[in-house]
Amino acid sequence: MNADPSVIAEIVGATAIGVGLMLAAAGLGSAIGWGLITSKALEGIARQPEMRPQLMVNMFIFAGLMESFPFILFGVSMWFLFANPFVGTLASMAGGG
Template identity: 50%
Template sequence: AIAASILIGMGALGTAIGFGLLGGRFLEGAARQPEMANMLQVKLFIVAGLLDAVPMIGVGIALFFVFANPFIG
């Protein structure tokens, strides 16, 4: 149970850091080249969707290990 909670927490922490970096780089790029803001925004949403999948996969793996632990018996 402790390992599952660490798995969920680290996945969420990594995703939060990734979202912060992604948003900062988007604002920096849009400020430097305002005419590219629309293209950058599309790429921002694509990468944000991929980043959002990381904690979801972590929760799925953690729940698998909690309820159907393959390492026991």
């Protein structure tokens, strides 16, 4: 018994939609995070200008940590697209599993 190609196409299509939503949410979250980080750093600099170097260093450290999440999510989404575990599960179930 072989896996039906239309079922595989549905799985791949649904996975592509899910990956698109994942990447859109990561991009939106990253943009909001950058905006919040920079606005709070500018507020701190406006309140205490002598703290500018320390605030800038902290801003870039936190921005780097925040920016790593979309890249991790990008790697996971590429795994879903190119090594789709759902298609493999369907194939093993259809193969007599």
